[in-house]
Amino acid sequence: MSDRDERYYAAQLNMQTCSRRGLFRGLWSGVSKPVKTQAGLAAKRTVPRPPTAVDEGLLTRLCDGCGKCEEACPQRIISMIESQPTLSLDGGACTECGECQRACPTLALANTSPDKLPFTGAIATLSGMCIRQMSAPCQSCTEACPHQAIDTVNRSIAINTDKCSGCAQCRVACPAHAIQMVMQ
Known part of the structure; x- marks a missing residue:
């Protein structure tokens, strides 16, 4: 046989x-x-994606590069690079409003698992001199974080990467530019 x-x-x-x-x-x-x-089998993200994007391997198969998510983004941080939605977190932040997800006709941005935090693929890291280290009473990043991923610890901050969605709202709010977004 x-x-x-x-x-x-x-x-x-x-x-x-x-x-x-x-x-x-x-x-x-x-x-x-x-x-x-x-x-x-899962492909690792190399660039930030919209927070409700499906896993990278499935995204490349589902997304047809129509650009409707880019048009729908009120913050204008989504760019179509190589026919895939990419977040430009250098100049802005994602408010996780869901407009890109509603505009997507192919369900490539339809990852809405209730037990899973929306995730862009990037995480916040302390990369510079936090002004709290100079005894300034700043809490801009902790107040800006929608997921309470940042805690003030003595004269600095601590970022809980398990709670961080990579939205970059803390980076935009930081007056000292001490927070950087890096790919996980």
Whole structure:
């Protein structure tokens, strides 16, 4: 008996007439093979994306590069680079308003899992001299953060990367430009 791969069984299942033997072979072949881990297949983000974008591998397949998300963004921070939506967090911040998600016709920006924080792919890091280190009573970044990811600690700040969505609102609010957005 020849060794048949999953393409054969997928073709058998897609045919309108399928024997019971072919059906059970197709079903059993999916169960008996080792499960591929999603971590190995998931592509890592190299640029910030809109916060509700689906995983990178799926985004490249779903997004058709229409640019409707770019037109809908009230902050004008979405740019279409290589037919993919990219956030330009250098000059502005994402308010996570959801306009890009509502404008997307392909559902490439429809990642709305209730247990998952919206994430751009970037995180806030302390990169310069925080004016709190000079005993100034500044809390601009903590007040600007919509996810309470920044705490004031003595004469500096602490950024909880698990709560950070990468929206850059803290970076824009910082009067000392001490916060930088880096890819995670």
